[in-house]
Amino acid sequence: MNQESTTERVITVTNRLGVHARPSAMLVQLANQFSSDLFVARDGEEEVNAKSIMGVMMLAAAKGTELHFRAVGADGAALLDALEILFQSNFSED
Amino acid sequence: MPATTMQSTAVQTVKVRQLLDAMSAEMHLRVVAGHAGIDRQITAAEVNRPGLALAGWYNYFAKHRLQVLGKVEIYYLRRLRADERKTCLRTLMKMRIPAFIVTRNYVPPQELIELSNAFNVPVIRCPGVTMRVVNKLSVWLEDQFAPSCQMHATLMEVYGVGVLIMGKAGVGKSECALSLVERGHILVADDVIKLRVCEGCLLTGYANPRIGHHMEIRGIGIINVQSLYGVKSVRMYKHIDFVVTLELWQEGVSYDRLGIDPQYIEMLGVRLPNVVIPVKPGRDIALLIETAAQNAKLKSLGFNVARSFNEQLLANMNYPAK
Numbered sequence: 001m002n003q004e005s006t007t008e009r010v011i012t013v014t015n016r017l018g019v020h021a022r023p024s025a026m027l028v029q030l031a032n033q034f035s036s037d038l039f040v041a042r043d044g045e046e047e048v049n050a051k052s053i054m055g056v057m058m059l060a061a062a063k064g065t066e067l068h069f070r071a072v073g074a075d076g077a078a079l080l081d082a083l084e085i086l087f088q089s090n091f092s093e094d
Numbered sequence: 095m096p097a098t099t100m101q102s103t104a105v106q107t108v109k110v111r112q113l114l115d116a117m118s119a120e121m122h123l124r125v126v127a128g129h130a131g132i133d134r135q136i137t138a139a140e141v142n143r144p145g146l147a148l149a150g151w152y153n154y155f156a157k158h159r160l161q162v163l164g165k166v167e168i169y170y171l172r173r174l175r176a177d178e179r180k181t182c183l184r185t186l187m188k189m190r191i192p193a194f195i196v197t198r199n200y201v202p203p204q205e206l207i208e209l210s211n212a213f214n215v216p217v218i219r220c221p222g223v224t225m226r227v228v229n230k231l232s233v234w235l236e237d238q239f240a241p242s243c244q245m246h247a248t249l250m251e252v253y254g255v256g257v258l259i260m261g262k263a264g265v266g267k268s269e270c271a272l273s274l275v276e277r278g279h280i281l282v283a284d285d286v287i288k289l290r291v292c293e294g295c296l297l298t299g300y301a302n303p304r305i306g307h308h309m310e311i312r313g314i315g316i317i318n319v320q321s322l323y324g325v326k327s328v329r330m331y332k333h334i335d336f337v338v339t340l341e342l343w344q345e346g347v348s349y350d351r352l353g354i355d356p357q358y359i360e361m362l363g364v365r366l367p368n369v370v371i372p373v374k375p376g377r378d379i380a381l382l383i384e385t386a387a388q389n390a391k392l393k394s395l396g397f398n399v400a401r402s403f404n405e406q407l408l409a410n411m412n413y414p415a416k
Contacts, residue, residue: 021316032263049246051263053310054285058302 007076009069011083015090018062023091028053030086036073043068107135108238110193110216113160117234121227124219127207128193131214136160136192139239141231143167143224148182157189160231164224168200179205187213195231197224241362242290249282249299249332250274252387256332258287258299258366259383261340265373268309270340272319273380275327281319282332284309289362292333297364300331336367336390338383343374353389354400 013019019027031038031051038050040059043066048055050069061067071079111132114123125132142159145166163171171179187209193216196202202217210217220227248259248267252274259267268284275281283301292298301307307319307328320328337359349372350357359368369386373379392399 046244048244048286049263052246052285053316054305054308055246058286058304060304 004072005074005076007071007080009080009084011067011069011087013061013063013065013067014087015093016063017093018065019056019059019067021057023093024053024056026086026091027056027083030082031079034071034073034075034079034082036071036076036079038076038079039070039072041068041070042066106239107137108235110134110136110218112238113193113231113234114218117230121220121222121230123195125216126196126202126219127217128210128213128215131193131210131216134190134192134214134216136235139232139235141195141228141235143228144186145170147186150182152185152189155189157186157191159191160193160195160235161186161191162195162197162224162228162231163200163202164197164227165200168196168198168203171203171206176205179203180209183209187215191215193218195220195227197222197227237290237292240291242288243362245287245289245361246285247287248284249287249301249334250383251280251282251329251332252384253279253391255336255387255390256282256299256334257383257387258334258337259340260337261373264312265340265342266379267340268311270379270383272309272311274383275319275323277380277384278327279384280326280332281307281309281328282330283307289334291362291364295364296333297361297366298331298333301329303330334366335394336369336386337361338386339368339370340373340379341370343372343377347372352400352404354398354404 015023028051039047040050040056041047042059042061047070048058050056059067069080069083071077113136114125114132117123136158138156138158140156140159141162142156143164143166144155144161147155148167148170174182183206194206194210196217196219199219199221202219206217222230248271250257250259250271259270261267271281271284282299283305286302286305288300288302290298290300309317309319311317349370356367357370358365367390371379371382389399
């Protein structure tokens with residue numbers, strides 16, 4: 001049985017161009033600074049590994065998309081906090 | 095289930111619309127009535143021929159399945175009086191069946207058209223003979239309802255053998271795939287793979303159409319294998335013959351030295367041989383995977399090299415081989 005804690009959060013994409021290549025790289029780089037595993041899915045779709053650039057880009061998440069993040073591990077909550085700040089900053093684009 | 099596997103999902107329902115989108119071109123499906131019911135749900139992976147139900151026996155009627163009207167059903171209906179046709183077809187419609195498929199391009203009875211429009215049950219016509227239509231629909235439905243999941247790994251075809259390369263992020267799966275492609279092998283998918291169980295026992299991996307054959311190589315960035323190595327180096331899906339798990343070489347861990355008793359890994363209920371390859375600078379992983387693939391091919395032809403070598407050894411010791 002998996003004893004690790006799971007934290008979930010829904011984050012909305014707010015930057016104009018959506019999660020294209022550069023935001024994907026920023027997201028993945030941020031996620032890789034934490035030890036928790038991170039998964040992400042669009043509503044109702046299958047999860048992808050959010051520590052993989054290809055996985056994140058596959059979502060093709062446009063502005064307004066709600067992304068369901070699921071972090072598994074001890075620093076999961078901190079990871080999700082950092083992610084929320086990254087999305088709020090619009091990936092320093094707009 | 096390995097940690098790199100995402101949540102597995104089994105599809106519970108498919109819409110008639112999805113069937114039309116996927117199979118119309120191949121099977122020449124054409125909706126001739128009940129267009130408004132195109133979003134009806136198919137909740138069973140089999141098809142049914144409703145002969146007995148048309149004749150009035152409704153017990154155990156498989157109402158959740160697609161109803162295929164072939165020669166027998168159509169000629170039976172034609173033989174009935176118009177009011178009888180109406181009564182028996184109305185009874186079927188009321189059971190909320192997903193759709194009718196009429197084979198051999200038979201012209202559906204007028205009552206079927208009228209009732210389908212009234213009850214919003216699609217009637218789909220196609221030219222194929224009934225047996226072929228039933229087979230094609232069954233195969234497609236079985237694929238749709240098969241358990242599937244998405245996973246983080248790399249899938250290659252090496253000498254015709256499907257090799258799923260697993261391992262933690264950063265262990266070198268993508269680099270290994272690249273050097274296999276360079277040696278003339280074929281990339282199916284890197285990073286995001288869709289796995290599906292086909293025919294209940296074959297595990298098949300699919301590339302994601304949105305990603306295609308792009309790969310991310312740390313330090314270089316995103317590359318496109320198809321444009322770099324040509325169309326011969328890529329394919330969209332492949333059934334998986336065995337798994338290679340790459341892990342960092344750990345001192346003190348004993349690795350398989352003989353290959354007589356294979357290890358197995360289970361994914362979506364399918365058991366596959368798992369070759370654990372320890373990674374260490376200077377080890378040519380692509381060469382090791384090529385060797386493992388050829389060995390797997392030999393085994394599938396009935397040659398177990400490790401075992402026959404041992405038998406030879408035992409014979410040399412004048413012991414009877416087991």
